[in-house]
Amino acid sequence: MGESAEKAKPKAVKGAEAKRLKREVLGISDRRKHHTRKATPLKAHTREPNTQHRLYRFRFYPTEEQAEQLGRTFGACRWVHNEGLALRSNAWEQNHVNVGFAETCRALTGWKRAEETAWLGEVSSTVLQQSLRHLDQAYGHQVLVVEDLSIVTLLRAARGKGRRRKAKLNEAIFDAAWGELLRQLRYKCEWYGRTLVIVDRFFPSTRRCSACHAKGPKMDVSVRERTCAECGVVHDRDVNAAVNLRDEGMRLYWLVAAGLPPEKKAPTVIKASELEECLLAA
Ligand SMILES: [Zn+2]
Known part of the structure; x- marks a missing residue:
């Protein structure tokens, strides 16, 4: 008697027990992270015997x-x-x-x-x-901005004997590595449908104040922080340069993207030094 009455009125399970049950139902019986859990292979879809598959094709003639x-x-x-x-x-x-x-x-x-x-x-x-x-x-959010680097600013002159030869070698190594990095970035951008923006090497990413855009004096590589003489904002050298690059990259991106017809995607690479060709092609 008591048993049948219980069956007629099932009580909702609450609290920790409910949580445990839900995890069980969803196949996450414990709190292990997703990546440590083994995937349960799906059962292959087996066709019922004597099933016929038909293909219908429609064409719509609007009034x-x-x-x-x-x-x-x-x-x-x-x-x-x-x-x-x-x-x-x-x-x-x-x-x-x-x-x-x-x-x-x-x-x-x-x-x-x-x-x-x-x-x-x-x-x-x-x-x-x-x-x-x-x-x-x-x-949305699919633009990658890099600076078209110049070896002159990046590589300090090689020192000591055979300085010239060393400098030439450094140059060659740098060119090859940078070229390879750009090639890979380009490839990834193409693959994921994103845009690589290459900002001009003459863009003053370090000297410009990212807050007010005033151009400051040249900075030695050893100087890590600078106070803008115009607006007084204190900048970390690298953060300031990164913000400037992002802003400049987005500016170039929109310059090209805004002129595109809706069905056309933004190009894979937008290079500041070849912007005119880029705008013509769009
Ligand atoms: Zn400033």
Whole structure:
């Protein structure tokens, strides 16, 4: 009697016991990290005997009205994509802020409410958000910036006997290593659909103040910290140079990316010294 009453009213398991059960159900019976756990191989999908597979192919012939609606949708997508891109690049150029997907979605709501762009409301919002998502994937956080290094600034002159020969050798070793690194970076960027921006070697990444962009005096390599004479900000030498490089890299990137039609991806490599060719090709 007591047993059947219990069965009729199952009590929810709570607390630590519930947690343990959930882990068990999800196949994570203990707290070991994911990478230390062995993967459970999936059971191969076996076809039922006598199963027939058929392929159907459809072609969609829109009516005049449907064609009109589709045309409106494509137009709105293009508009939203371009406007989203402009918003992001302006935010970066003018205020150095990264505008993400969520913010562009909020902007979209605003555009739909605005009188002159109220026509966006006639199109499915899911589709419009999708084009903002594509924009995010195409242009968000996927830029790698490097400095086109010059051996003169990097290599101190070789000392002692045979100085000339040593210097030549250093140069050759450096050129080969740097070339190989660039080749690998380029390859990885191509593979992952990212962009490598190579900032010009004459760009004053160390001398420029990353806060106010004032150009300071030349600095010996031994000087690790500097106070900007213009704005008074104290900079760590390397951090300041890195911020300058990032900003300059993003500026070059947007310069090229903003001129691209929505269906075109940013190039794999943007080289400051070949920027004109890059802009022409886009
Ligand atoms: Zn400054």
